[in-house]
Amino acid sequence: MRLTGASGVAVFTAAILLYPLFQGGAWFWASLGAVLAVVVAGLLTSRLSLPAWAAPLVALAATWIYLTVTFASSEAWALVVPTKGSVAELARLLGVGWADIQRFAAPVPVTDGITLLTAGGVALIAITVDLLAARLRRAALAGLPLLALATVPATILAEPISWPAFIIAALGFIGLLIADGRERVGHWGRAVLVRRTTRAAQSRDGSRSPADTSGLRLSGKRIGFAAIALAVLVPAALPAMEPVSFFTFGVGGNGSGRGNSISIPNPIANLKGQLELPERRVVLTYSNNDDQARYLRIYSLDRFDGQQFGMTEPKGAPQNRTDNGPLPEPPGLSQKPTIKNVITNVQISDEIARLSFLPLPYPARQIRVDGDWRADVDTLMVFSTRDEAAGLEYEVATSEPEPTPDLLDSLDGEQPRVDDRYLALPDNLPPEIAALAERVTRGASTTYDAAVKLQRFFTTDGGFTYNLRTQGHGNSALRDFLLRDRAGYCEQFAASMAVMARLVGIPSRVAIGYTGGMKIGDRWTVGTNDSHSWPELYFEGVGWLPFEPTPSGSIGQGSARVPSYSVPRPSTTTGEESTPSTGESRSPADEPQDPQARRNERQLDREAQAATGGLPPDDSMPLIGQLGIGAGVLLVLLLVPACVRLVARNRRVRTLRGKAPQPATTPATAPGRTPGKREDTVPWVAAVWAELDDVLYDYGMVREDSETPRALARRLTQQYEFDADSAAAIATIASAVERVLYARDPGPIAPLSKDLRQVRQALAATVSRGRRIRAVLLPPSTLRRLRRVGEGLLDGFDLLENIRLRRTAAHKGS
Structure with a gap:
C-alpha cells in the first residue's frame, strides 16, 4: 500500500510540471482527482489481493467512472454509472479538446475538452507508474512514464522548466524510490530507525541498540538531493557553447530547437x-x-x-x-x-x-x-x-x-x-x-x-x-x-x-x-x-x-x-503628377523647412x-562594465559565509560587553543580588565558549566530544606549545566554563574578553597563512552550520517515512 500511495504522489508532483501550458487551474484539480481515483483503485486491489494484471483494469474502471462523474454526469445513470450517452459525451469532449489543442497556442484556455484530455492523460500515467512500481516492483523503471510528463512542456514551450516545479517532481520520484527501498528491506524483517541521538545508546531493557547506520541511511538521500541540486544549478552556471565556426547550419524540420537545427512550427x-x-x-x-x-x-x-x-x-x-x-x-x-x-x-x-x-x-x-x-x-x-x-x-x-x-x-x-x-x-x-x-x-x-x-x-x-x-x-x-x-x-x-x-x-x-x-x-x-x-x-x-x-x-x-x-x-489623361496618396513618402522638398520644430x-x-x-x-554598457558587475556580484556571493561569521562574532562580543558581571571587590552591586550568580554568568561564558569552539574549527583544531574544558586547555597548551600568557588565558576560560556548567555557585568570574583574544592570537600563530585567510573568507564553522541545517531536514524526512497507521489496543483485543 505504501508503494501505491508513493506512486500517486510521484505522478501528481510530476504533473505539476504541466502548469505553464494552461491559463487556469481547472486542469490541476481534475488531474488530482484522476490520480486519487487510481490510488483508491490500487489500494482496493492490494486489499483484495488481486493479481497484478487486474490492477490496471480496476484502475481504468475507476478512471472511467471518475471522468464520467466529472464531465458527463448528466448523461450517466444515477450520475455515476456510465451509459451509452455518457460515453458519447466523453467522446465528443475528447474531439473538442483535441481540436482546441491544435488551434490554441500555450498557455491554452482551460476548456472542458482540454481538461478532460489532461486528466485522462495523467490518469494513464498514474496507472502505468502504479503497475511498474507497486505490481512489478520496478520503481526505477517507473521514472520513464514520469519523464513523459516532463517532456510535454519541454517540447512545447521555449522557456526551460521551472526549477521549483522540477525540484517538487524530483522529490516525488525520490519518495517513490525510498518507499520501494523500505518495502524491500521490510521483507527481511522489522525495519529499525536509527537516529544520531541513539548513537551507541542502550535500550531500556539493557541490551545494546543496533549498530549506527546513520551514515548509510543518509547517503541515499544525500545522493538524491545532490543530484537535484546539480540538475538545477549546473545548467544555469555553464556558459552557452558556440557551434564550430567552420560548419554552416540551417533549419531542419525535426530539430530540437537547439544545437545545429531547429524545429519549424507550422x-x-x-x-x-x-x-x-x-x-x-x-x-x-x-x-x-x-x-x-x-x-x-x-x-x-x-x-x-x-x-x-x-x-x-x-x-x-x-x-x-x-x-x-x-x-x-x-x-x-x-x-x-x-x-x-x-x-x-x-x-x-x-x-x-x-x-x-x-x-x-x-x-x-x-x-x-x-x-x-x-x-x-x-x-x-x-x-x-x-x-x-x-x-x-x-x-x-x-x-x-x-x-x-x-x-x-x-x-x-x-x-x-x-x-x-x-x-x-x-x-x-x-x-x-x-x-x-x-x-x-x-x-x-x-x-x-x-x-x-x-x-x-x-x-x-x-x-x-x-x-x-x-x-x-x-x-x-x-x-x-x-x-x-x-x-x-x-x-x-x-x-x-x-x-x-x-x-x-x-x-x-x-x-x-x-x-x-x-x-x-x-x-x-x-x-x-x-x-x-x-x-x-x-x-x-x-x-x-x-x-x-x-x-x-x-x-x-x-x-x-x-x-x-x-x-x-486614376484614369486621368493630363500629364501632371497626381497627389501622393496616404502612405506614400514625400520628397525632401515637401518636408517642413524647420524639422527641429x-x-x-x-x-x-x-x-x-x-x-x-x-x-x-x-550606447549600452560596454562589455568590460558588464564583466565588472558580474565579478562584483560573484565576489559578494563568495563573501556571504565570511559575513555570516562576522555577524556571529560581533553578536558574541556585544554579549560579553553587556553581560559581564563586576568583580567581587566592586561595591556597585544591586541590592539582593550577588556578583557571580548563574543567571549573570551563563550567557557571556557561553558566548566565550562558542566563539572558542568556532575558532578551533576554523583553524582545523576540532574539539573532541569527550574532552572536558580542562582537558582541552591542557591538550592545546602542550600540542601547540603556548607561552605562559596564552596557557594562563586558556586555563582561565576552561575554569570559568567548568564552574558555570558544574558548580552550584560559580562565584565571581572576571571578564574573559582579553583571555579569548590572547588564545585566538596564539592559535592563529600555529597555522599557515592560507589557513588563516580561509578562516576569514570561507570559515568552516559557518559551512558546518549549513550542513547541520541540511541534516536536520533529512531527519525530518525520516520522521515522515516512519509514520505508521497503528491499531489501538481496543481493536487488537476485538
Whole structure:
C-alpha cells in the first residue's frame, strides 16, 4: 500500500510540471482527482489481493467512472454509472479538446475538452507508474512514464522548466524510490530507525541498540538531493557553447530547437491559432524614426505543393550572423527606386513561446540583437538555432524601396533573376484556376498591371468576404475558395493570389507575420489579432514587394493596409503628377523647412544614422562594465559565509560587553543580588565558549566530544606549545566554563574578553597563512552550520517515512 500511495504522489508532483501550458487551474484539480481515483483503485486491489494484471483494469474502471462523474454526469445513470450517452459525451469532449489543442497556442484556455484530455492523460500515467512500481516492483523503471510528463512542456514551450516545479517532481520520484527501498528491506524483517541521538545508546531493557547506520541511511538521500541540486544549478552556471565556426547550419524540420537545427512550427497553423484566441494578447511593441506602421514579417513561404505553401529550409552561415555587420543584399533591389532608410526598435513580449525567427520589416539591412541570430541569404529571414525571441529587444535598420506605378510599369521588360521555385506549381492544379487567372488579368499591359488586377479581384471586383471559420487546404479547397465560396481569411487570400500570380508569370511567395498594429503612447502595439499573411511579388530592379488581397471591408486585422503603389491609378489623361496618396513618402522638398520644430535632437541623431542605412552607435554598457558587475556580484556571493561569521562574532562580543558581571571587590552591586550568580554568568561564558569552539574549527583544531574544558586547555597548551600568557588565558576560560556548567555557585568570574583574544592570537600563530585567510573568507564553522541545517531536514524526512497507521489496543483485543 505504501508503494501505491508513493506512486500517486510521484505522478501528481510530476504533473505539476504541466502548469505553464494552461491559463487556469481547472486542469490541476481534475488531474488530482484522476490520480486519487487510481490510488483508491490500487489500494482496493492490494486489499483484495488481486493479481497484478487486474490492477490496471480496476484502475481504468475507476478512471472511467471518475471522468464520467466529472464531465458527463448528466448523461450517466444515477450520475455515476456510465451509459451509452455518457460515453458519447466523453467522446465528443475528447474531439473538442483535441481540436482546441491544435488551434490554441500555450498557455491554452482551460476548456472542458482540454481538461478532460489532461486528466485522462495523467490518469494513464498514474496507472502505468502504479503497475511498474507497486505490481512489478520496478520503481526505477517507473521514472520513464514520469519523464513523459516532463517532456510535454519541454517540447512545447521555449522557456526551460521551472526549477521549483522540477525540484517538487524530483522529490516525488525520490519518495517513490525510498518507499520501494523500505518495502524491500521490510521483507527481511522489522525495519529499525536509527537516529544520531541513539548513537551507541542502550535500550531500556539493557541490551545494546543496533549498530549506527546513520551514515548509510543518509547517503541515499544525500545522493538524491545532490543530484537535484546539480540538475538545477549546473545548467544555469555553464556558459552557452558556440557551434564550430567552420560548419554552416540551417533549419531542419525535426530539430530540437537547439544545437545545429531547429524545429519549424507550422506557420499557417500558428497564424490561425492566434487569430482564434478568445482574447487579444500583446505580442510586441515597436517604434521607428518616421512614426509609421509597418508589416513585420516572420516567415517566408516559397514552395506550393498543391496543398499549402511551405518553407524551404533556410541557411545561415557564420558570416551571416547579425553581429558581423550588414545583412546580405536584398534580392533584386537596385538603385532605380527611391530608398527610404528607417530604424525600428522592437520589444518582444515575454509571453511569446517557441519563436526562433525575428519579426522584421522588409528588407532589413542591419540588426543589433543579443544572441546568435543569422540571416537567410535568399529571404532575409533572421533565425537562431540556440536563442528564443521571447523578451528580446533589438534594433533593425531597413532600406525600403518606394516604387511608383510608372517605375514598376517601366520594369516590364526586365527578366526576373530568381530561383525557379518562386514560379513552380504542381501538375495537378485544376485548370479552372488557370483559366480564372487568365480572365482576371486579361487586358493587362504590363506585369505590374496584372498584379494590380489580381489584387483588385480579391479586394473589390470578386465579391470576396473575410471569414475565419473557413477550413481546408489543397486543390479542391483552393478551387472552392476561388470559384464558389469566395470566403476565407488572410492565409487563403495570400496563398490564392500567390498561386494566380505564378500562373501569369510573376514570381511570388507568401509572408506570415503581423500587421502594423495600433499606436498606444509613443509606440505601436501589435497583438495576436494582428497576425496576418500576405503575398510578396517579385519585380526585377525593385525586388520583393508586399501586396494586400484581403478585403478591407470585412478584414479581421484592422491595421492591414493596401500599399500605395498597388492602388490602381486614376484614369486621368493630363500629364501632371497626381497627389501622393496616404502612405506614400514625400520628397525632401515637401518636408517642413524647420524639422527641429517637431523633432528632438535624439530623433535627428537617429535619422542621420538611418540616412546611411546603418544603426546608431550602441550606447549600452560596454562589455568590460558588464564583466565588472558580474565579478562584483560573484565576489559578494563568495563573501556571504565570511559575513555570516562576522555577524556571529560581533553578536558574541556585544554579549560579553553587556553581560559581564563586576568583580567581587566592586561595591556597585544591586541590592539582593550577588556578583557571580548563574543567571549573570551563563550567557557571556557561553558566548566565550562558542566563539572558542568556532575558532578551533576554523583553524582545523576540532574539539573532541569527550574532552572536558580542562582537558582541552591542557591538550592545546602542550600540542601547540603556548607561552605562559596564552596557557594562563586558556586555563582561565576552561575554569570559568567548568564552574558555570558544574558548580552550584560559580562565584565571581572576571571578564574573559582579553583571555579569548590572547588564545585566538596564539592559535592563529600555529597555522599557515592560507589557513588563516580561509578562516576569514570561507570559515568552516559557518559551512558546518549549513550542513547541520541540511541534516536536520533529512531527519525530518525520516520522521515522515516512519509514520505508521497503528491499531489501538481496543481493536487488537476485538
